[in-house]
Amino acid sequence: MVDAKKQDVRSKFPPVENGKSRYNLNSGKYLKIWQGPQHPGVTGNMSLELTICGDEVVDCKTHVGYLHRGFEKLMERRKYIQCFPLVCRICVPEPDFNEYLFAVCAEELAGIQVPERANWLRTLTLEMARLASFLMWIGGQAGSLGMGTIGQWTMTMRDYMLDLFEELSGGRVYHMYIIPGGVRADLPAGYGERVESTLKQVEKVLKDVELSLMHNYVFKKRTKGLGIITPDMIDEYGITGPNARGSGIKRDIRKDNPYMVYNQLDFDIITETGSDAYARTWVRLKEMYQSIDLIRQMMEKMPKEGPFFQKLPNVLHWKIPVGQTYHKSESTRGEYGFYMVSDGTELPRRVYVRGPSYTHAVTLMERLAVNTNIADTAGLMVSLHTYPPEIER
Amino acid sequence: MSLKDIIAPFSVWKRAFEKPYTTRKPLDERPGAPRFRGFHMNDMDTCIGCGTCGEICQNEAIDLVPVSGTRHGDSGLRPKIDYGRCCWCALCVDICPTSSLGMSNEYIWIDNDPEVFRFIPGHDDKPWNNSELGYRKAEGYDLLDGKRVEMPMLSFEESRKSFIEMVQGYSVEQAKAEADRCVACGICVATCPAHMKVPDYIKAIRDDDMDEGLKIVYNANPLPASCGRVCSHTCEYVCAVKHKGEALSIRWLKRYIIDQIYLGDYQKVLEEGEPGNGKSIAIVGSGPGGLSAAYYLSLLGYAVTLYDANDKAGGMLRYGIPEYRLPYDQIDKDIDYIQSLGVRINQNTRIGRDIPFLTIYNEHDAVFFSTGLTDPYGLDIIGEDLKGVIPGLAMLDDVTNGITPDIQSSVVVIGGGNVAMDAARTSKRLGAEVTVLYRRREVDMPAEEEEIHESQGEGCILITQAIPLRIEKGDTTRLKLYWGKAEMVPDGPGRRPKPVLIEGSGEMIECDTVIPAIGQAADFSFLPEEISSNLSFKRGYVEVNEFYQTADQKIFAGGDIANPQRDAISAIANGHSAAKGIDIFINNFSDNRNTSGENQ
Incomplete structure (x- = not known):
């Protein structure tokens, strides 16, 4: 937990024995407080058990279990097609990665090839989801450091993105659009224009956000040096996504293992070298611009017509041959993966969901929180961009 | 820290003068x-x-x-x-x-x-019931398949030359693909006269479990090889998948199961009957009704004796349906299994002629008769008794018996039912030119759609709204058939329009043979007066109760003589019900025992 050489009598840090901090709460030196599960500074249904000395955190323990809905187990009792409306609920703010990964696992095991246009539409949805998810996140990042106005702007923009989803899929939050075999519907008429006008609005707001947040002295002061992820922690904890890229690690599944149509799109991996919350904010902000660019590229390059759904066997008794597979994709938080095992029956034997938030919110947070101020824990946690629903599948 | 870092945050104020994004209403x-x-x-x-x-x-x-x-x-x-x-x-x-x-x-x-x-959407009154907008299934996206797996068939060029079975049957892959389309709703079960558990045996096909399939089929139908070919398949007309295009070919899937299993293996799969209970039942007529009753009665432990007037058992299945639709070896497969259960079949024994009805009535504990419709209706026109006028059934009977009927080179078939189609297509196979005359429209034809389609494909000419007037001796040919055009006159609501001869219309066809096939009536002459006076008849049918018991408690009847549906599957269902009825009548029935023949 804490470096051994800091442990002299005057240190605020309690001594560490067998990897655990030992402190006497009756000594009056330490105080234990809970942040969450009902707390605006925690990113959802989890809590931090903080031990503080003054206003500094000397030990942090994360607690989850407030949102367990047992999706992985539920899927073992449902036919493949019945899992499809279920998986999006694993991650509420960004459901599409679940839909995509579930579909692609089932397709691989069943040997189904989806039409090309379906892949374009799927990638389009994923990028739109990325943008919508980041718009919510940046509001949280600013809000957790007391800049609520920016959150109001970006949540509005997120709602405009949700309007686009509503038009495309029929649902605002749970889109249930990417289905095994392809997607459920084609683009509505005139969709491209509405996408473009929304993107323009979002772009304008992002510029304002950049100016008022990234060049904000208070924001800089509070986030620079906060939650430093050193390169050696990357592999130790299995850190992926913008959290890794903020530490200068070029790691992006869209580039490293291109899936769907990402190899036909023109983009670079965005990295920053600051390793702190400020650098991560930059990575995400730039990735939002990148998403806008990718959506534009896709609207341009996408085949204008063609089938978007490959006929499945009768889904009411669809048996998938024995096999197992793992698929991953680059979500806003990092590597999102689905591991599916089929035993040849109508029900999946096991579906395991690898949500990046597990690593980032449960273990990494415990380490990064130490030696921060109480007031910064909220900002730190948001800077890791975690969504508890995916921790507890 | 730069000056920009101090000033930039104040840029948020510029939005204070913008209109809010919130939609107020x-x-x-x-x-x-x-x-x-x-x-x-x-x-x-x-x-x-x-x-x-x-x-x-x-x-x-x-x-x-x-x-x-x-x-x-x-x-x-x-x-x-x-x-x-x-x-x-x-x-x-x-x-x-x-x-x-x-x-x-x-x-x-x-x-x-x-x-x-x-x-209940649509049933309960809601303001959005007629909403035009909202989610609908998109075009180009479908979870069900409305297209039937195509059945390999002989081409018309080949089929019209031989009596080889036209429908060749599904392969394993084809059958599985077809079975996969089923949504297992069970509307077919309700519609099937025998209430066969269609979704269950289709599931058995998907699971590749032919033994299970055979058991399910035999629970409700002991003549599946025949029914899998010539059943009137009322199930397919109501199939839910039909609303997406083509119905599941339920009939051919049943045939597929039977085709996969050798007769010799039936005994290993199907359950054994109960031990003999010492009671004996006589069955008159070995058509589908009689055979079905014989099967279920022998499963219940009765000694069953079947009396049949023909050389071979099968009734209309064998003598009424041509070989290219139902090969004889398939009828044999069904009958052989029933016989293997101990059913005695006395062939060439016509009740009333060889053995008096009263004899079997007195010797057995109950009698079931299912003698079918054997008396063809006459055309009721002049020249009907000329040489060259052959009733359809008689002609089909001859072909089954191996006798080539004397039809010569041109044939006119009169009628629009399945017998007419069979007679026409059989004549075609014997090398004749065939014309079919029917007095109503094509849509009114009682024959199955595929039979009409196939007969035309094989080259039979169909003339509708044609009423035969008289038959005369021909000049160059054996006969001359005069007929008149009919017009369709509405016949009150709910009834199909009736054909009325257009006065003055008259045409003539020269032909060698006229085959009337306009229906048949039952022949009850085998029943002695003291029996028939106890039974009640209505419009040519014997009146029966739900267990197909006649007014004489000891006598049960089924098949075409007792139900107006007049198809094999109804007769099979009647036979099954009668078997239960007889069991109840003889007081052998107990609730604990499974009388439907289902697995225990």
């Missing part, structure tokens, strides 16, 4: 998107209550509940949705075979009574 100013998955609506007239929506619902939010009125091919149930469970995934809309389910683009439904959120 969202319900009025912003309706749901055209595809929005709002509240369910259901077209009551298109919905058939198949329950596929409930089947796919992963939340079990949909129950099928009875609503008023049941049409043919409609379960009489309608989906009731519980909005406490629904997750608005709209898979129910996607899978609906009739596309009757949809969703409106309504956002909000407020009520203080929680019970109203369990409702």
Whole structure:
């Protein structure tokens, strides 16, 4: 937990024995407080058990279990097609990665090839989801450091993105659009224009956000040096996504293992070298611009017509041959993966969901929180961009 | 820290002068998107209550509940949705075979009574019932397949030259692919006269479990090899998948199961009957009704003796249906298994001629007769008795017996039923030119659609609205048939229009043979006076109760003489019911025992 050489009598840090901090709460030196599960500074249904000395955190323990809905187990009792409306609920703010990964696992095991246009539409949805998810996140990042106005702007923009989803899929939050075999519907008429006008609005707001947040002295002061992820922690904890890229690690599944149509799109991996919350904010902000660019590229390059759904066997008794597979994709938080095992029956034997938030919110947070101020824990946690629903599948 | 870092945050103020983004009256100013998955609506007239929506619902939010009125091919149930469970995934809309389910683009439904959120869409009056907008299944996206796996068939060029079976049967892959289309709604079960558990045996095909399939089939039908070929398949007319295009070929899937198993293996798969109970039953007629009764009675432990007037058992299956539709070895397969259970069949024994009816009536504990319709109707026109006028059934009978009928080179068949089609196509195979005359329109023809289609494909000429007037001796040919054109005159509501001869119209066909095939009547002459006076008859049928028991408690009757559906599968169902009825009548019945022949 804490470096051994800091442990002299005057240190605020309690001594560490067998990897655990030992402190006497009756000594009056330490105080234990809970942040969450009902707390605006925690990113959802989890809590931090903080031990503080003054206003500094000397030990942090994360607690989850407030949102367990047992999706992985539920899927073992449902036919493949019945899992499809279920998986999006694993991650509420960004459901599409679940839909995509579930579909692609089932397709691989069943040997189904989806039409090309379906892949374009799927990638389009994923990028739109990325943008919508980041718009919510940046509001949280600013809000957790007391800049609520920016959150109001970006949540509005997120709602405009949700309007686009509503038009495309029929649902605002749970889109249930990417289905095994392809997607459920084609683009509505005139969709491209509405996408473009929304993107323009979002772009304008992002510029304002950049100016008022990234060049904000208070924001800089509070986030620079906060939650430093050193390169050696990357592999130790299995850190992926913008959290890794903020530490200068070029790691992006869209580039490293291109899936769907990402190899036909023109983009670079965005990295920053600051390793702190400020650098991560930059990575995400730039990735939002990148998403806008990718959506534009896709609207341009996408085949204008063609089938978007490959006929499945009768889904009411669809048996998938024995096999197992793992698929991953680059979500806003990092590597999102689905591991599916089929035993040849109508029900999946096991579906395991690898949500990046597990690593980032449960273990990494415990380490990064130490030696921060109480007031910064909220900002730190948001800077890791975690969504508890995916921790507890 | 730069000066910019100090000043930049104040840029947020510029938005203080912008209009807010919030929509003040969202319900009025912003309706749901055209595809929005709002509240369910259901077209009551298109919905058939198949329950596929409930089947796919992963939340079990949909129950099928009875609503008023049941049409043919409609379960009489309608989906009731519980909005406490629904997750608005709209898979129910996607899978609906009739596309009757949809969703409106309504956002909000407020009520203080929680019970109203369990409702029957379309049935309960809701403001969005006629909404044009909302989620519908998109074009180009479909979870069900409306296209039937094509059955390998002989081409018409080949088929019209030989008596080889036309329908060649599915391969394993084809059968599995076809079985995969089933949604297992069970509307077919309700429609089948024998209530065969169609979805269950189709599942057995998917699971590649032919033994299980055979058991399920034999539970309700002991003549599956025959029925798998010539059943009138009422099931297929109501199949839920038919609403997407073509119905499942239920009949051919049944045939597939039977084709996969050798007769010698039946005994290993099918259950054994009960031990003999010392009672004996006589059955008159070895058609589908008689054979079915014989099978189920012998399973129940009765000693069954079957009396049949012909050389071989099978009745109309063998003597009425040509070999290219139902090969004789397939009838033999069905009958051989029934015989292997200990059923005694006395061939060439006509009751009333060789053995008096009273003898068997007194010797046995009960009698079941299913003698069928054997007396062809006459045309009632001049020249009917000329040489060259051969009744359809007599001609088909000859062909089965190996006698080539004397039809020469041109034939006119009169009638529009299956016998007429069989006679026409058989004549074609014997090398004759064939014309079919039918007095109503093609849509009115009682023959099966595929028979009409195939007969035309093989080159039979169909003339509709034609009424035969008289037959004369011909000059160059053996006969001359005069006929007149008919017009269709409405015959009151609910009845099909009737053909009326157009006065003055008259045409003539020169032909060698005229084959009348306009239906048959039952022949009850084998019943002695003291028996027949006790039974009651109505329009040529014996009157029976639900167990096919006649007014004489000891006598049961079934098949074409007792039910107006006049097809093999109804006769089989009658035989099964009569077997149960006889069991009850003889007081052998107990509730604990499974009389349906189902596995214990």
